[in-house]
Amino acid sequence: MSDTLFSINGKIVPEAQAVVPVTDRGFLYGDGLFETLHAYGRTVFRLDEHLARMRTGFKVMGFDPAPDSKVLAKWVAEAVHAARYPEANVRLTVTRGSGARGPSVKGKLTPFAAITVTRFKRRPASHYTRGVDAVMASFRRQESSVTANLKTTAYMEQIFARREADAAGADEALLLNNAGLLCEGSASNVTLVRDGALLVPDPKLVGALPGTVQRIAAELAEELKIPVRRVGLGPWSLRECDEAFLTGSMREITPLVKVDGRAIGSGKPGPVTKRLIAAYRKLVQRECPGYRF
Template sequence: MGSTEGCVYVNGAFVPPAQATVPAFDHGFLYGDGLFETLRTYGGVPFRLDEHLARLEEGLAELAIRGAPPRSELQARVLETFARAKLPEAYLRITVTRGVSTRGLDPAGCEVPTVLIAALPLRTYPEASYTDGIAATVLWVRPTQVHPPPTLKSTSYQHTVVARPELSRRGVQEGFFVDGAGHITEGTVSNLFAVVGGALVTPPRTVCLPGITRAEVLSLARANGLKVLEEPLPTSTLSEAEEVFVTSSLAELLPVVRIDQARIGAGRPGPVYQRLHGLYRQRTADVAQKGGGE
């Protein structure tokens, strides 16, 4: 199997995307009771697959979703799904839900998790987003003391879905959630970084998803002599930053040059962003060139 549409693995079967289905009483469908990971390939190699699977494994343990395949088996299924898709590069999504139950909310009836792995054509951001930057907005307060917490990549993503029309209405590409103390936590689909007084500042991992790309950027920054601070980031500090950029597995690093009506820095991608994005792309190029494990 393989086409320009990709391939999906669902509980042991490989099917075209249009034929991928889950049962009506799956807890993921009914209640958003599950976790997922998204990543992309470079040179046909899934980037940081092991890190994504490790985060998934930790999240499943925290939510007490038992019975999922071990990490080695999930890795093999991801690679096989990508191979069957016959795509030069792919967007990969791994979803694990608690599974099927007829007992309503009670998770006790869910005995076998649902596992879905999708390998779909990769859609990248326009090059102008990297050279000219994007605009963002500050959104509403999102409590951090909720369950599942924002540190888990839950399939319960309604807060982000609801935010997307608001971004379109404001004419921006990304939005930032705020906690009750007025601190930025994260973007709708990204982690946030700001350059303040020459230091690279990002919200602590206790209030946001500990992104795989976020960790990569922190590693690159420290290895290249940048001062890094993981601390609360007030909205007032954000508007006064010299640079702002966001990170995600699909977007890599994207510079933010305007937040609401405030221009960030010189209104164009800054030197810290350019340096880190260059280093990040070099790292992904190295992985693609090796054509194997990372």
């Protein structure tokens, strides 16, 4: 039995029919956007926030016409309901479609939307209780790139970074930007804790994807009266901080306890990170009826 359900332009189809035309600009040029969402039970957590980020991407990339968020939301919900998995990884990909060849996008193109809903395999509990490690990638992010804050389907930098993590047997690779500031992971945001305050690398400043979970973690921190500072952080900040954590829709909030073999703080998940993990789980349970961690 397959563990993935496929939807193409809003129609649920068998895997064999879930295909992309060879003229598609997403396939040819990476001219598309995607979102990875987490469905807890039948509820897609913060679907609106993911669609808002995608909408910003459509605007910046000049999608004309841009797909309607309400229609995309309906297609995602229909796919998740049809899949009936207890928990799922949902990938929504929207390309500019087929048509113009080469960089020019003159003329009306019809966007192409693909959704996959895959049965979710939870990471080992030890990732949350003992934490994970990362390496620093050997290359840098261009923070002034027009796509630095977008989740485009051109993910080569992230693939290069993750290959370095895999080669080192690490869970994630962190990128610095050209200014030497801490940017993000290959598929996660990084947040530090120092002297009881959250230090969040400002996505616009450092050229990172504005992560939904990193923002939610900051909001939860504020509710818990933990100060939040949006800043630019040098690589040395990893040595000076007390705790660090990675965020992403699939990994949620994961303690980061070692980078390049050097322990962060005590080398164990810290109290602020633990409080935020608990608060995040509570929030998910509140917003996703019937789901329990």
